[in-house]
Amino acid sequence: MKRPRIGVFKFTSCDGCQLSIMNLEEKFLDLLELFDIAYFRETTDRPLTGHFDISIVEGSISTAWQKNDIVDIRERSRYLITIGACATAGGLQALRNWGSITDYKNYIYPSPVIINVLSTSTPISEHVYVDYELWGCPINEKAFSETLISFLIGKKPGIPIYSLCMECKRMGLPCILVSKSEPCLGPVTRAGCGALCPYFQKPCYGCFGPKEDANIESLLKQFQNMGLTQKECILLLDKMNTYAYRKAKIERS
Amino acid sequence: MNKFIKIDYLPRVEGEGGIAIEIKDGRITRLHFKIFEAPRFFESFLKGRSYSEAMDFTARICGICPVAYQMSSVHAIEKIFGIEIEKPIHELRRLLYCGEWIESHALHIYLLQGPDFYGIESAWASRQYMPIAKKGLGFKKLGNQIMAILGGRAVHPVSVKVGGFYKTPERKALIAILPDLERAYGESIEGIKWAAGLPFNNNAWDMEYVSLRHVDEYPINEGHAVSNKGLDKSMDRFLEGIQEYQVEYSTALHAGIKRDTSVSPYLVGPISRLNLNNDKLPLEIKNAINESGIALPIKNTQMGIIARSVEMAYAFYEAIRIIREYEKPDSPFIDFTTKAGEAIWITEAPRGMLIHRYEIDEGGHVKSCTIVPPTSQNLGHIESDIFHFLKNNLDKSAEIIKKESEKIIRSYDPCISCSVHVTYS
Secondary structure (H helix, E strand, O other): OOOOEEEEEEOEOOOHHHHHHHOOOHHHHHHHHHOEEEEEOOOEOOOOOOOEEEEEEEOEEOOHHHHHHHHHHHHHEEEEEEEHHHHHHOOHHHHHHHOOHHHHHHHHOOOHHHOOOOOOOEOHHHOOOOOEEEOOOOOOHHHHHHHHHHHHHOOOOOOOOOEHHHHHHHOOOOOHHHHOOOOOOHHHEEOOOOOHHHHOOOOOOOOOOEOOOOOHHHHHHHHHHOOOOHHHHHHHHOOOOHHHHHHHHHHHO | OOEEEEEOOOOOOEOOEEEEEEEEOOEEEEEEEEEOOOOOOHHHHHOOOEHHHHHHHHHOOOOOOHHHHHHHHHHHHHHHHOOOOOHHHHHHHHHHHHHHHHHHHHHHHHHHHHHHHHOOOEOOOOOOOHHHHHHHHHHHHHHHHHHHHHHOOOOOOOOEEOOEEOOOOOHHHHHOOHHHHHHHHHHHHHHHHHHHOOOOOOOOOOOOEEEEEOOOOOOOOOOEEEEOOOOEEOHHHHHHHEEEEOOOOEOOOEEEEEOOOOEEOOEOOHHHHHHHHHHHOOHHHHHHHHHOOOOOOOOOHHHHHHHHHHHHHHHHHHHHHHHHHOOOOOOOEOOOOOOOEEEEEEEEEOOEEEEEEEEEOOOOEEEEEEEEOHHHHHHHHHHHHHHHHHHOOOOOOHHHHHHHHHHHHHHOOOEHHHHOOOOOO
């Protein structure tokens, strides 16, 4: 059997999700038996040519040239999968969607006019059709290999869509929200990290983005009852998945 | 004869950059290391945020060295609040950083730069190289395991907190990986010999190396900034002595040391650290350096792979030492009160000095911050390095110049995603 061709692409991001692919360690070498890594700029010199059975995309769209590139990648791809908070929700850099790009440029660069960027950072799905979105900041590497193998054999990836609370309960961790009265995003956040922060006795800060049908408004009301101001509540949402949480909040209200 | 050399998108480096070189009538008329990675404006986003968010935010600047960002920010903030962390916490943070050095160095040595010496396109492109790639992945896995035990995961770990950690590991969790670390340490000593025996170009020149230096230990989280050309500054004075500047072909600012009439490029990273601190290495590693015939100081940046291999062995050595001595502290963190103030802290990221400056207001919110990553400090030096190589190799074909320039850039292990985060101040 001819191995399916895979392409790994990067837009605006920190590289952590691509690194998570390499963090499969020896299992990464096993993947090479099943797939042909035909394009992966960070790890191989192979040039960009031809079509891909699966394209894996890290990073958000934040410049004009990226808008063109993602269309080209979509046209070359049978399936397109996004990995991580940047590609799936615009990333931490999507915080600029709520401010003035001129102010941000002026703060960083002595000659801001020569910096060509869009005023927004947006997920891949706002630009082209996406076949599957893998959430997380960073993604979980086991979920990544599960996704690839699922596409290989034509089944739906077995990735949970329920909330982080389920993972917490399964691990027998005391509830941060109830027992410590700390503002934990767990109830509205996708499972997937293995309840890392609650395990470390720290409230969830939303690496995996909003779970389906999350009732964000209700959770924020609870936070306000605990004494947080409205602004503080919004800041809790405004992290790596700010764009997705704010969207989910507006869509439900 | 005129030559034009262009690489649009460099492979086997972290992030997005390219090269443009133009040689006319035997003279170098253009030499640009182009960075087109899109900026992300993190420093602006931190304004108005709680001090406690700085570690999680700045970690997202780099997926390969998140611990470096967490360490520079947590120490700067602790300095503002006047917190003196206790010995066990100091040691655990050093251990966490060792995990990152191992992971990052192993990735670069065995998977990114290694293939250059074997003329292959990737670490898995030849059967001959496969055992070397496997060995590298084995080292990397252990670095990641250390980070996962201490921080929950290798990319963007979650445990670092102002005053200590959210939670400290059980002794038995660390002891469990000791046998693997001891085996890997032995292999990493062999790795030094392998690296020293690779075929290098002859591009040695008189550079200025800058790194932290500490009285007791090989520098990671503490020290003062020194160079081989007389620079000697405390952390909080270092920024005053450097000049950041913008070039039109790069979204990352460049930096150099201010001299009387000019700004001179300098080198940060493993070569600088090793050249300036090799006296702090344990005897076993010093012996391995001598037996491998490595001449210090290293004056050729392509030999960064040697310095990285030495440091990886040292990181294993330190990790083993810290774990053997480890007793779980009674409390994972110490209590403190927030205070207004400003501080600069520098730690040694895998790629070199990472400078953070924070100004915190009365309410514990970030008023302003500056982040100077190692790669942006190295950008000017990379161009000087290629210039030096070209000067002696103008007669070579465009193809050779292209390949060799690419290799010089790669030998710095540039982290381009990081490099676009510099605040002009």
